[in-house]
Amino acid sequence: MAIVRINAIGETPLLHGSSAATEPALRRADTGDGPAIVMIHGFKYLPGHPMHCPHRHILSLHPEELPWRSPSWPRQLGFGTGLKDEGLAVAFGWQARGGLRAAQRRAGQAGRALAQVVTTLRETRPDRPVHVVAHSLGTEVALEALHHLPAGAIGRVISLTGACYRSRTEAALRTEAGRAAEFLNISSRENDPFDFLFERLIAPPRQGDRALGHGIAAPNAVTLQLDCPGTLAHLDRLGAAIGAPEHRICHWSSYMRPGVLQFYKELLRRPETLPLSLLSRGLPARPTRRWSRLIAPPSLSLPLPFVQKAS
Template sequence: MPVVRINAIGDTVALHRSPRSPRSVLRQTRDTQGPVIIMTHGYKYRPEDDKTCPHRHILSLHPTAMPWHCPSWPQQLGFGSGFKDEGLGIAFGWDAQGPLWAARRRAIEAGRALADLIRYLRRLNPARPIHFIGHSMGTELALEALHHIQPGSLNRIISMTGAAYQSRALSALETPAGRQAEFINVTSRENDLFDFMFEWLIQPPKPGDRSISLGLVAPNAVTLQLDCNDTLEHLSRVVFPIGDPQRRICHWSSYTRPGVLRAYNALLRQHDRLSLPILRNGVPDQPARRWSRLFALPRPNDLLPFAQKAS
């Protein structure tokens, strides 16, 4: 049982397409060796919808063929390998459709359901690390959960181009549980258009607040800008090689870029070796300015017929 499919129904949880209690299934995983990795999607996905169900796409061990590239997060994060220590994967779905403000409200509600799940997993096996990885608005679930769990309950969070405000993230990281968690803030200037739309459509908690795409300064956080050459070179040396950016605008590159999910796998499974100080030691102090990629001039090599096609 490498991956358990669970959905948030309001602020409670249910198994995906099963009447069984999630707790009865999770009890069977009590002695599973390896970490728990909770994976959640972002905007526009909705469980049970044939076209947008995340359990058929990115959260599936065997994704349904789609016209666009659809990597399996569980596979790339080490599940289904058959190794005894691969741990437990939780594919966590929630209703992320409708107007952006309504989806964000449900994300916060789903975060409380996530907190309940984390509390139960911690009671089952207190020594087992629990990590979280989420894309876009899925980051909000982890931020909300930190307000409702005990210190040490959630170990490492990877936010893939998260749709959240800086003050919201800092408030969560200042909770007792947040101070003991590590937050890896993955950003890219490829996502600038979507970050701008988020700030335009979602009212900030306070005037002048900006999204975490522009960086996050906290003792237990690090920002990794995936379209920064220095950052890519550093990650290639200490974690895993990641492909170069191919587009100027892309909302999904934080998990579709070649090698990036394998890098996250290392960050989650080798968190003691790949500490935040090691990750910081090689990346710029400040991310690049917004729109710097969109309006950058083409590189000279992009103009040569034998070079990589310009995006």
């Protein structure tokens, strides 16, 4: 069984398309020695919805166009190969449609359901690392789970343009589980309009707080700004060939960009080859300013030579 599909119904995890508890299926899953990777979608998905079900889209081995084409997260992260060491994929859905404030509240409930899933995974296979990759508001789900887990329950958390505040993230990383985890904050100035709207619609936990797109300062965290030429050059030297940004505004480039999911696969399946210290070394000293991508002049391809002799 390569993938176990789970949905959070309130604070209760249930198998997708069923009212069955998840614990028996997780305990039966025999998938060799690879890691368990929990994949969490973001805002606007709803399990079972005919047009917005994550299990038919990004969390599927064979995504449908609902209505737009997406890469398969599990396949790009190394699942569906049939190899004995591919590990266990957990496709984690939750009720993320409706207003942003209501969805954020449900993300907290889903995080408590996620903690139950991770607890079962760790009890069943204490030797198997558990990692999490989450997009947008799904990062809130992952952060909430850290508040309800012991040290060592989660190895790495990859946040893809996370829709959450820095102080909320820092508080989660100060928990027992958070201090033992590693947090990779994937950001891009392409996401600036979405960060801006998030800060206007969701009250910050404290005055002056900013969204994760501005970076985070924590000893077990690193921010990788994927529209920054210096960051992309640094990652390329480490063997991660990630395509250049193509848009001024995009909320999905953190998993749509060519090569980026393969980079996450290496981060989760071979974390010892890409430690945080190595990822941090060689990065630009500070992230570029908000709106810098939106207001940047267009790049023009001019014909050569630039100057011609008059005839």
